[in-house]
């Protein structure tokens with residue numbers, strides 16, 4: 001077993017494993033060259049290209065896990081919710097889901113093999129191209145984060161429409177969350193069956209909520225989701241924006257809690273207790289000079305105190321302006337500085 005999978009299970013490792021959210025993307029010249037030829041969704045739907053892009057950071061950076069190249073929004077298509085990516089404003093949902101009648105039109109069942117088979121093919125192709133000791137991570141958006149996209153119609157600053165449904169029509173909210181939960185569970189289990197050795201649930205926008213609303217409107221659905229997942233693959237439960245939610249996220253489920261950079265890793269882990277932890281370097285540390293980047297990475301390693309179960313990652317995704325050299329230097333530094 002490799003060090004990443006060992007850490008997911010809180011077993012001792014010979015160094016701290018590292019991978020980076022958005023490790024395949026526009027900061028890589030090879031990715032930008034492919035993007036000249038294909039649209040982003042087109043790349044996701046072409047399993048040969050998706051597998052090639054997934055493998056890029058493994059050879060280029062020496063990370064300890066690959067994550068399948070796809071997007072959290074792809075599952076919306078089989079749910080009957082059309083979307084596209086705009087050049088400047090990110091994703092746009094064609095007809096936002098705002099009323100209980102809209103919720104009723106969302107598909108109640110998703111056949112992942114039939115409708116998202118291209119992701120599963122990309123997983124199979126990536127798995128056969130990866131070195132045996134580098135595991136492949138599958139992923140999905142979490143119900144809240146996907147619900148916020150479909151209700152708002154895109155990214156949001158205030159989550160006004162999402163909260164209007166949540167607080168104003170909890171029946172419609174719960175029906176939407178249930179449909180998303182079942183679709184996500186089936187999709188993640190299909191990814192594991194296709195060869196993903198761990199899965200990550202991205203609740204990227206969960207920080208829009210306070211703890212009591214999380215407990216009331218989201219946590220029951222998350223518990224249900226984790227109860228449905230194939231127990232053979234470890235699950236990373238990632239959320240950003242509000243560190244006060246981490247204890248509730250841990251109680252909901254997941255073998256690994258993924259934290260952002262808005263909290264101190266050491267005290268967060270002390271408070272959470274018996275769970276593996278992924279994080280949590282501020283991605284923009286990569287813009288600092290090399291010595292400062294290493295100092296900041298060391299601070300994260302010091303906070304983890306070599307406790308079994310630490311997976312080094314950024315507190316959120318890599319960004320297009322990052323330099324490949326700096327990212328590689330971070331991976332090398334974490335490997336060298338954490339060697340036991």
Ligand code: CP3
Pocket residue numbers: 020021022023024025026035040067068069070071072073090091139155202204317
């Ligand atoms: O991590 C990886 O390398 C795997 C691939 C991956 C992508 N998106 C590729 C991508 C993963 C795991 C995601 C998850 C995702 N997608 C999230 C959760 C993670 C997070 O950042 O919080 C979210 C919120 C999305 C939705 C999404 N996809 C947005 C808002 C955007 C536009 C913003 C942007 O960065 O351009 C995307 C597009 C996207 N997803 C790109 C990539 C490489 C850029 C597409 C391009 O080439 O133009």
